[in-house]
Structures are given as structure tokens and as C-alpha cells.
């Protein structure tokens with residue numbers, strides 16, 4: 421069967437030819453589709469899976485504690501994530517998230533059984549963190565002094581300097597007197613969770629971007645936000661309603677297998693919608709908002725100067741360990757751990773629908789060493805560790821234990837990755853790229869994904885001679 425997003429005669433006749441196909445219904449594609457539609461473009465969004473949300477999604481799980489809604493991985497954002505927060509507003513989902521009034525990260529040293537906090541005050545940058553740093557118990561006085569100096573040096577870096585991308589963050593930190601402990605207890609504590617890499621695996625450019633934007637730009641920039649509801653309620657249900665309201669045609673379970681230039685201009689997009697079922701969509705504009713390997717496979721010849729650069733962008737895994745206890749074990753909404761294989765622990769009880777006991781999720785970034793370990797081995801590693809960190813867990817009964825593995829959770833932010841990330845605009849007229857892996861300047865985050873979708877839409881609208889909708893691009 422063949423279908424076109426607009427009748428072919430119209431397609432030839434209509435000067436504006438303002439039709440678009442967006443491929444990929446993650447945050448990047450959803451953003452691009454919404455923004456193009458709001459500017460008056462007729463948009464079809466094609467997503468291979470039966471849901472929207474891409475890498476930030478939820479699923480149902482039958483557990484001994486009842487049916488729960490589980491996120492594939494804990495997702496947090498910061499107050500400085502202006503584009504993602506704009507997106508939440510745009511899909512009418514801001515009521516489903518919590519944003520701290522003031523940054524407060526409880527940090528528990530498992531070895532010394534000592535709790536510290538990374539907090540901010542209302543003072544201007546960088547003094548907003550000074551009091552917290554001065555009393556941070558996980559570093560010696562001398563180490564704390566070196567942190568202040570390194571932070572000031574970081575603040576002086578020019579993020580537009582491409583040389584930063586050639587250097588690894590750990591070498592730069594070492595050269596600024598940061599001890600192993602300082603890297604572990606401070607820089608990696610934040611960096612691993614935001615970059616999905618330890619300092620030695622991370623580009624200085626991306627690390628500097630994270631620390632400058634999050635900790636050294638505006639006092640509230642690093643206040644932490646998270647969804648109080650399952651991610652699917654936001655990125656699928658609410659996003660779908662917003663797309664419907666904007667007039668976007670959403671095709672789920674539609675896998676795009678090919679893309680070619682139409683003889684009379686524009687693009688023809690092949691979509692497999694089931695066994696033996698295929699459709700062809702015609703559009704003047706196409707946004708490929710799929711992961712880099714898929715984009716590489718779909719790009720027509722000549723669209724990028726060096727398409728194989730996309731294949732040289734590595735990926736990095738994130739493991740989530742989910743534990744359901746018969747009673748509360750964690751008092752805080754989340755905490756970070758030091759001197760422990762546990763990185764960050766989040767309370768998932770309310771969001772999952774659990775009514776008795778507590779559901780905690782461990783978010784383990786840069787998890788190359790454990791992403792393929794059997795569940796039994798992970799259980800043997802993490803349950804005793806949770807008992808060490810959370811005394812209440814010692815008396816608790818584990819009602820369920822399971823893991824979610826995202827082997828290609830993010831692009832690997834290795835030194836050199838900056839020059840591999842393409843811009844939204846390709847050499848092929850009307851064809852754009854989006855996705856957290858494109859050249860946003862951000863690491864692979866929801867913020868980066870939304871920004872990429874906004875940029876692809878902005879570039880497409882510029883080429884179409886249409887103004888961008890109000891508000892959409894101010895966030896970028």
C-alpha cells in the first residue's frame with residue numbers, strides 16, 4: 421500500500437510544499453514535530469516503536485508487590501535545562517515534575533558512614549557553593565582549597581575553543597592539583613551522572629560545559645528536577661496529546677527503511693508499518709531524529725561530507741538496578757554514594773504506583789564493566805551494599821529485584837567526539853538531523869535532545885521562509 425502525506429498534485433502545485441516527515445519519536449523528534457507543526461507545516465511523525473519517548477520511557481511490570489510502572493532509567497534534569505523545561509511546558513507536563521528550590525545532594529561515604537551535602541545558598545556565583553564546599557566532609561581542607569582554584573580555572577575556559585575537545589578532563593584536573601579522592605568525591609560524582617563517563621573518558625570540552633553551565637553560571641542552575649510520574653506519562657501520553665492538538669499525524673510501529681529524493685523535489689520516505697505492509701510518505705522537509713547508526717543508514721549519498729564520522733561516535737551504557745522492599749529504607753528522595761559500587765539511589769515509590777514498602781532504583785552510569793553481568797551477580801553485589809548504605813534495609817525483605825540495561829544509553833563523550841557530531845543542516849536541501857548526539861554542545865541529555873529538535877525545526881523553517889513559533893527558540 422502506498423500513502424502520501426499530501427496528494428501528489430498538491431505537492432507539485434503548492435509553492436510552499438510545507439510538509440514534513442519527522443523520523444523518530446524520541447524527545448528530539450517530538451520537539452521538531454511540534455515546532456514545525458506550530459509554524460503551520462503539515463507534519464507526520466514516524467516512530468518505530470509502539471510508543472513515543474525514545475530512550476526515556478516506562479513499562480509495566482508484574483511484581484510480587486503488584487503491577488508497577490517502571491522507568492527504563494532514572495532521568496533527572498537541572499534548572500539550567502531551559503529547553504527541556506520549555507518542552508515540559510509545551511506538552512503540558514510541568515505539573516508532573518519536581519524541581520528543587522535549592523540544590524541539595526546528600527552524599528554518603530559508605531566507608532566512613534558519613535553523610536555530607538552539596539548545597540547552594542542564595543549568594544551569587546561562585547559564592548553560592550562556597551559554604552557547602554567549605555564544610556564538605558568528604559575532602560580534606562587542602563583538597564577543598566584546590567577545588568576552589570580548579571573551579572575558577574574552569575570558569576575561565578572558553579567553551580567555543582575546539583582545543584578543549586582534544587583533552588581529557590582527568591588530565592586537566594590532575595594538572596590543576598586535583599587528587600584522586602577529589603576527582604572521585606566531587607568531579608566524578610557529578611560528572612559520571614551527567615556525562616556518562618569518568619573524567620579520564622570524558623572530553624574537557626563537554627565536562628567544562630556541564631560544570632560551567634550547571635555550577636558556575638547562575639546560582640540556581642544546578643537545582644535538580646525529576647519526574648514525579650512515570651516518564652511515559654510525560655514523554656508518551658502528554659507528548660502525544662500535544663502532537664494531536666498541534667495537528668501532527670503520528671505513526672507508531674512505523675519503521676523508516678529508506679529515504680530518497682523525489683523526482684519533482686522533496687523527499688520520499690519508505691515506512692514499514694507491519695509484516696508485508698509499507699507506505700510511502702512524500703514531504704518537502706525530512707528530519708531524521710534517530711540514533712547516529714540509524715541516521716547513517718538512512719542518509720542519502722552526499723548529504724554529509726563525512727557520513728562515516730557518525731559511526732565513529734561511540735556509545736556508553738547505563739544500568740539501573742531496581743529493588744522493592746517491604747518497608748521504607750531511604751528517607752531522602754535520592755542520595756549519591758562514595759566508596760561504594762552504588763552511584764546514585766532514587767526513591768521510585770510514588771511514581772511507580774507502589775502502595776506498600778519502598779521501591780528504590782540505583783542509577784549506574786558509565787557501566788561498561790557491569791552492563792552484561794547476570795542478574796544473580798548484580799543481586800549479590802548490590803543488596804549487601806544497599807544494607808551497608810541504608811541501615812533500614814538490613815531488616816527489610818526484598819520483594820523484587822530486577823535490572824534494566826541500556827547498552828547504548830548515550831553517545832560516549834570521549835575526547836574528539838566534538839568534531840564528529842554533525843549540525844542539524846545537511847548538504848541535502850530539506851534534510852535535517854536531530855538527536856542528542858548531534859552538535860548541540862551538550863552531553864547526551866534530554867536537554868540536548870530537545871535543543872537538537874528545536875535547531876532542526878529552526879533551520880527547516882528558515883529554509884521554508886516561515887517564522888519560528890513564539891517562545892520555541894528562546895530556550896536554545
Ligand SMILES: Cc1cc2nc3c(=O)[nH]c(=O)nc-3n(C[C@H](O)[C@H](O)[C@H](O)COP(=O)(O)OP(=O)(O)OC[C@H]3O[C@@H](n4cnc5c(N)ncnc54)[C@H](O)[C@@H]3O)c2cc1C
Nearest residue numbers: 444446447448468474475493495496676855856865866869
Ligand atoms: C538509562 C538512561 C538514563 C538516562 N538518564 C538521563 C538523565 O538523567 N538526564 C538526561 O537529561 N538524560 C538522560 N538520559 C539520556 C536521554 O534519555 C537521551 O539523551 C534522550 O532521551 C535522547 O533523545 P533522542 O530523541 O535524541 O533519541 P532517542 O530517544 O534515541 O529517540 C530516537 C527514536 O527514533 C526511533 N527510531 C530509530 N530508528 C527508527 C526508524 N528507522 N524508523 C522510525 N523510528 C526510528 C527510536 O525507536 C527512538 O524512539 C538517559 C538515558 C538512558 C538510556
